[in-house]
Every structure is written in C-alpha cells, then in structure tokens.
Amino acid sequence: MTGEQIMKVTGILLENLIPTLKIFGFTLLFSIPLGLVVAALKMCRFKPISWLTNLYILIMRGTPLMLQIIVVYYALPFLKTATKGTGGFMENLLSGVDPAAESFMFTMVIIAFVLNYAAYFAEIFRGGIESIPKGQYEAAAALGMTKAQTFFRIILPQVIKRIVPASSNEVITLVKDTSLANVVAYSEIMLAAKQQMMNYSSLVPLFIAGVFYFVMATVLTALFGFIEKKLNYYR
Amino acid sequence: MSILSVKNLSKSFGKLEVLNDISFNVEKGEVISIIGPSGSGKSTLLRCINQFEKIDSGECEICGITMTKNDENGKAVYADNKTLHDIRLKIGLVFQNFNLFPHMSVLKNITEAPVHVLKQDKAQAEKTAMELLGKMGLADKANEYPCNLSGGQQQRVSIARALALSPELLFFDEPTSALDPELTGEILKVIKSLAEEKMTMVIVTHEMQFASEISDRVIFMDGGYVIENGTPDDVFNNSQNERTRQFLERYHS
Numbered sequence: 001m002t003g004e005q006i007m008k009v010t011g012i013l014l015e016n017l018i019p020t021l022k023i024f025g026f027t028l029l030f031s032i033p034l035g036l037v038v039a040a041l042k043m044c045r046f047k048p049i050s051w052l053t054n055l056y057i058l059i060m061r062g063t064p065l066m067l068q069i070i071v072v073y074y075a076l077p078f079l080k081t082a083t084k085g086t087g088g089f090m091e092n093l094l095s096g097v098d099p100a101a102e103s104f105m106f107t108m109v110i111i112a113f114v115l116n117y118a119a120y121f122a123e124i125f126r127g128g129i130e131s132i133p134k135g136q137y138e139a140a141a142a143l144g145m146t147k148a149q150t151f152f153r154i155i156l157p158q159v160i161k162r163i164v165p166a167s168s169n170e171v172i173t174l175v176k177d178t179s180l181a182n183v184v185a186y187s188e189i190m191l192a193a194k195q196q197m198m199n200y201s202s203l204v205p206l207f208i209a210g211v212f213y214f215v216m217a218t219v220l221t222a223l224f225g226f227i228e229k230k231l232n233y234y235r
Numbered sequence: 236m237s238i239l240s241v242k243n244l245s246k247s248f249g250k251l252e253v254l255n256d257i258s259f260n261v262e263k264g265e266v267i268s269i270i271g272p273s274g275s276g277k278s279t280l281l282r283c284i285n286q287f288e289k290i291d292s293g294e295c296e297i298c299g300i301t302m303t304k305n306d307e308n309g310k311a312v313y314a315d316n317k318t319l320h321d322i323r324l325k326i327g328l329v330f331q332n333f334n335l336f337p338h339m340s341v342l343k344n345i346t347e348a349p350v351h352v353l354k355q356d357k358a359q360a361e362k363t364a365m366e367l368l369g370k371m372g373l374a375d376k377a378n379e380y381p382c383n384l385s386g387g388q389q390q391r392v393s394i395a396r397a398l399a400l401s402p403e404l405l406f407f408d409e410p411t412s413a414l415d416p417e418l419t420g421e422i423l424k425v426i427k428s429l430a431e432e433k434m435t436m437v438i439v440t441h442e443m444q445f446a447s448e449i450s451d452r453v454i455f456m457d458g459g460y461v462i463e464n465g466t467p468d469d470v471f472n473n474s475q476n477e478r479t480r481q482f483l484e485r486y487h488s
C-alpha cells in the first residue's frame with residue numbers, strides 16, 4: 001500500500017473510532033450500576049433471588065460474548081417474523097423493528113455488552129464488598145451510623161480501592177471486546193478494517209486497527225495506574 | 236439510677252448456651268472489670284448489650300431507657316428502632332482490633348460520627364476532636380492515616396473516636412490484647428486517666444494486675460455464668476470460690 005492509501009485507510013478507521021468509543025462508553029455507563037445491583041441481588045438473603053442471580057452470572061460468564069451478541073440481535077427480528085399476521089399486540093409492538101437500522105444494531109449491541117459486563121462487574125463488586133472486615137460495619141454501627149451511611153461512607157470507598165486492579169482488567173478487555181460488534185455488521189473499527197483489508201488485499205488496515213486498540217489499551221493502563229497510585233494514600 | 240442494669244440475661248447460639256441468667260448493675264462513675272477464661276462469654280455479653288447479638292431473654296436498661304423487656308413467655312422484646320439508636324449513642328465501644336476507618340485520617344475518624352450522626356457543626360467537631368487527641372497525646376497525628384500509626388496509637392485514636400460522642404458509658408473488649416506487650420502500658424494509662432475523670436467504664440481484660448488496681452468492682456465469669464461480683468480485694472484475695480481461685484492461680488506465676 002502507498003503512503004497515500006495508508007493515510008486514507010487511517011482516516012476511515014479514525015471515523016470508525018467513534019462507534020467503538022460509543023460501545024465502550026455506554027457499556028461502562030450502564031454495566032457498572034447494573035453490576036452493583038446484580039451484586040446486591042446475589043448477596044440477597046432470600047435464597048431463590050440469590051440462586052437466580054447466580055444462574056444469570058454463570059450463563060454470562062460461561063458462554064461467549066459473541067454468541068450473546070448474536071442472540072440478542074436476532075431475538076426481536078425472529079419474534080417479529082413469528083408473530084407476523086397475528087394482528088396481535090406483539091405484532092404491533094415489533095412493527096418498528098428494523099434489523100438493518102443503525103440505531104437498532106447499536107441498541108442490541110449495547111444490551112448484549114451491558115448484560116455481559118454487568119455479570120463480570122457484579123462478581124468484582126461482590127468480592128470487594130465481602131472482603132471488608134465485619135469490624136468496619138460494627139464500628140460504624142457502634143457510632144450510630146445508619147445502614148446507608150455505613151455503606152456509602154465507610155464500605156464503598158474501601159471497596160473501590162480494592163477493586164480497581166480487577167476492574168482495570170475488565171475495562172481494558174472491554175476496549176478489545178468492542179470489536180465483537182462486527183459480527184452483527186455494526187460498523188466500528190474492526191468491521192471497517194476488514195472491509196479495507198479486502199479492498200486493498202493487504203493486512204496493513206488490520207495492522208493500523210491493531211495500533212488503535214493498542215493505543216487505547218495503553219492509555220487506559222496508564223490511567224488506572226494513576227488511579228491506583230492516587231488511592232494508595234492508605235493501606 | 237444505674238447507668239446500666241442487666242437482669243437475668245440469657246443468650247444461646249443454637250444449642251450452645253453462652254450466657255446464663257446474667258445480672259449486674261453499673262453505677263455512674265464506676266469502673267468494672269470483667270475477667271474470666273476464654274469462651275466464658277465475656278465478649279458475647281458486651282455484644283448483647285451493644286445490640287450486635289440478639290438476647291433470648293432478660294431485661295436491659297441503659298441510662299433509664301429500656302432496651303429489652305421480657306414478654307409473658309419470658310422472651311426478650313426489644314424497644315423500637317429510634318430508642319435502640321438513642322441507646323447506642325449512650326454507649327461507646329472500644330474494640331480489640333481498633334476497627335478504625337482506614338480510608339479516613341485520624342481527625343476524620345473522630346469527627347465522622349459527631350458530624351454525620353449528631354449533625355454537629357464541622358468546626359466544632361474538629362475542635363473537640365483536637366482536644367481529645369491532645370488528651371491522648373496524639374495532637375500531632377491528626378492528619379495521619381491509621382496505617383501509619385502504631386497499634387497503641389491506633390487504639391488511642393479509637394478511644395478518642397468513642398469519646399467524641401460523649402457516651403455515658405464506655406465499653407472495652409480486651410483493649411490491649413492485639414498490642415505488643417510494650418504498648419499495653421500506654422492504653423492502660425489512658426484508661427486510668429479516664430477513671431480519674433469518673434468516666435463510667437466496663438472493661439473486659441486479661442490484665443489482672445491492672446483490673447485490680449483500677450476497678451471499683453470485678454466480675455468473674457465462667458461457662459456463661461457470673462461467678463463473682465465484688466471488690467477487687469474480694470475477688471482477687473478473698474475468694475471462697477474454687478473456680479475463681481483456680482483461674483487466678485494461672486495468673487500468679
């Protein structure tokens with residue numbers, strides 16, 4: 001490939017950086033709070049809820065994310081086909097589903113990513129919460145603090161410090177996992193790189209894509225290193 | 236009026252009866268030591284009075300406020316949550332393992348509850364905290380984090396933290412057991428100075444010499460029963476009870 005072609009491909013990939021970052025950002029935005037909820041459900045003392053939550057976590061962690069994306073993406077279109085002509089409520093509801101639409105693709109990709117990552121974050125949060133010694137709860141209770149005060153002022157800050165290393169692994173994995181969205185033809189860096197590879201019969205576009213991921217992962221690694229250092233003011 | 240009155244308190248964990256029919260009073264300004272072999276129920280008794288364990292039966296009154304009463308079947312019934320919270324604030328608790336909040340500075344550890352529980356003004360709470368730290372000889376450590384302090388210093392901070400809520404009654408559960416022997420002295424000194432200020436205290440301890448020096452009364456527990464409740468002289472020197480004498484003999488070597 002010529003220098004000019006390389007510049008052109010780089011430009012195309014750069015445009016596709018935005019959808020990649022959108023998957024990354026939205027997944028974090030929703031999976032972290034959902035992960036906290038899932039962690040709370042798993043620690044629920046009412047056993048059936050705890051078991052159901054555990055089953056969800058097992059499935060999310062035990063099957064490939066790529067498979068989950070495909071399932072989530074095709075579920076509604078298939079349902080639409082199945083309910084065609086019934087004239088019922090479901091048909092009405094699903095009439096707007098257009099699997100080729102950019103917004104539909106994006107929504108389904110985000111749902112799949114969020115469901116998957118929430119399971120991983122939930123396990124990290126649960127591990128962090130359970131690692132805080134009982135004495136911290138008792139000291140807070142003896143000082144008359146409410147349950148909410150105890151959690152948000154005493155427990156959570158300590159949990160955050162403890163889960164930064166494990167979370168940083170997840171977040172860096174997520175950057176690379178965004179490339180899986182290409183299985184449903186959502187255009188992001190990976191899909192664009194594959195198209196350019198075919199276009200030019202060259203591996204250079206993939207190499208450029210690799211550099212993109214590498215730079216993002218390295219920036220995140222540095223960022224988390226910085227956060228860990230910042231939180232190191234106590235042991 | 237007693238600061239603390241416990242009547243016929245019983246508590247079991249499943250089949251294991253840990254506290255049997257415990258009764259004792261603590262009067263204002265009194266210092267009481269609770270001694271006894273490991274597993275005799277000393278910590279459980281403290282944890283019951285501090286609402287960390289549920290009492291099966293018995294009547295507990297703190298500063299005239301009823302925490303538990305027996306119903307007609309002799310089962311303990313607790314007061315409502317508001318009352319239980321009020322009672323909690325009347326009692327300060329010092330743990331064996333300090334249980335300081337590691338992510339907060341020494342000063343913040345002490346002001347946290349006054350500011351967020353008692354809704355005190357922050358500046359006022361900090362002023363009080365600095366005075367307490369001064370009394371503990373730790374004024375220069377206000378901005379340190381607990382991990383940078385020695386065990387003895389951490390325990391003094393935790394005493395200051397409990398005192399910051401101006402409790403009517405201070406409980407200690409083996410305040411020196413987690414400390415190196417050379418650090419126990421500084422804690423015992425602090426407790427002694429609190430006793431001189433007529434702070435009402437209940438101290439679970441294995442430091443017999445200290446208990447006999449500082450206490451107005453000593454309670455000896457064994458197997459979940461209060462075996463003795465008397466002056467240090469009664470318990471340490473003139474006990475007629477075989478179990479008490481056997482227990483004390485092990486400390487006289």
Ligand SMILES: Nc1ncnc2c1ncn2[C@@H]1O[C@H](COP(=O)(O)OP(=O)(O)OP(=O)(O)O)[C@@H](O)[C@H]1O
Pocket residue numbers: 248251253271272273274275276277278279280
């Ligand atoms: N949460 C619990 N569940 C079941 N058994 C318990 C629990 N806490 C304490 N026990 C049991 O209750 C008994 C009394 O324990 P406790 O800790 O009150 O003794 P202690 O007098 O404080 O002993 P030590 O001097 O070793 O601190 C022991 O047999 C202990 O195993």
Ligand SMILES: [Mg+2]
Pocket residue numbers: 277278279409
């Ligand atoms: Mg104990």
